[in-house]
Amino acid sequence: MSELRFADVSIRYGSGRNALTAVRGADLVIPSGSVVGLVGESGSGKSTLARAAIGLSPLTEGTITLGGEDVRGFRRGRRPIQMVFQDPYSSLDPRMTIGESISEAFPRGMSGVQRRAEVRRLLELVNLDPERADDLPSAMSGGQRQRIALARALGARPDAIIADEITSALDVSVQGSVLNLVRDLQTRLSLTMLFISHNLSVVRYVSDFVAVMYMGRIVEVGEVDQVLSDPQHPYTQELLASAPTRHGDLLAIDDGAAIDTEPADPHDPPSGCRFHPRCPIGPLMFPDHTVCTTEEPVLPAAGHAAACHFAASAS
The missing domain is CATH 1.10.8 (Helicase, Ruva Protein; domain 3)
Structure with a gap:
């Protein structure tokens, strides 16, 4: 198995007013022999990013490499x-x-x-x-x-496997056995796997690392236990708060903190941080946080990181 790396990947469809940037500036590493869970709302760009790795989505900018080799350079017939x-x-x-x-x-x-x-x-x-x-x-x-x-x-x-929502179409009674199989295969074969899911409990069960995606941007990455126990980005917190378990929410957030608004139009995303119109620590709640509307936050390159101007305030 080999490391799968997405470097500054952007994927755009159409042009002019009808252009849609489904993925923008995505940086993600799936270390050799590890499982990285990719989570986010429907339409966040998870499957589009994955499909670019196998040539099913157009790569507008950036590179995708497997073991250091650009995936676009693989010879015909080779499917690593x-x-x-x-x-x-x-x-x-x-x-x-x-x-x-x-x-x-x-x-x-x-x-x-x-x-x-x-x-x-x-x-x-x-x-x-x-x-x-x-x-x-x-x-x-x-x-x-x-x-x-x-x-x-x-x-x-293959040198890497991408699993795209492989349990979401199955009965609940069957999902567990398939997830157990994935865990068993990863242990026995040291699989390098990008595991896409909207279910945070599933991601926690099978993944070593997790990446959170919102409107085409990766907004938080880190070891799965770190991200799910101590989320730094307010969007990750919202995802966790909306994921009920037998014991209630995975993470409690004050009822008055979350702003109940629809996601922005992906054809016309907000300036600055794309999450700011829905953010519980954004300018709608804290008027002095104007930087959220003007500057797009950068995802730090190492460790548990979040693309948020006020990540410390979110935790």
Whole structure:
């Protein structure tokens, strides 16, 4: 496995008045052998950033490297970054058997005997009966299909894996078993993985580090326990406050602190900090915090960091 690095990545669609900058100046490192959880509201740019790594979204500015090599320079046919998508029902060809779907990702040059043996090994690795290699996807449940998708991704022998909301389409009763599988695979194979989710409890369970994204910007990064126990950015605090558990909120925030407003139009984002119109410590609550409306905060480069002019006030 190799380090996956996003450096000053921007992704823009369209031009002129219709232009949409889905990701702006994103810096993110997924260390070799680690899982980084990427969280944020729907539309924050999480999947767009991930899809750029495999060439499915246009890279407007910046670089994405794997093991120090620009992903745009990979030779045709080489797929060192594999992505597991959200919907297990649409990610598999219904006309192909499970074994065919998995072996489709194998490197060239393997004999038929080798391919069949590798299919069996991968099915066992994801806790599926290898005798089902000749079944069609229609015979499998959603959780089983997601296991097949993981097996297929591993069959390509990638240097990094991107998992995009892989449990959100599954029944709650099935999600836990898939997450346990992800943890087991990461431990056994030392996977380098970008794990995208809107569920903070899921991210805490599987990730070593976490990055928080808002309107195309990464606003906080750090070790998962540090970020979720001591969030520095007010947006991270809002996410935690809105995530109920059996014992109440993950983090208590005063009822009067949060400002209940809709996110800004992504085609016309606010100047300065993009979160300032909704921020509980922004200029709407503290008129002297005018810097929030004029200067975009910078995310520090090391350790537990937040892109907020008043991060110390947020904690």
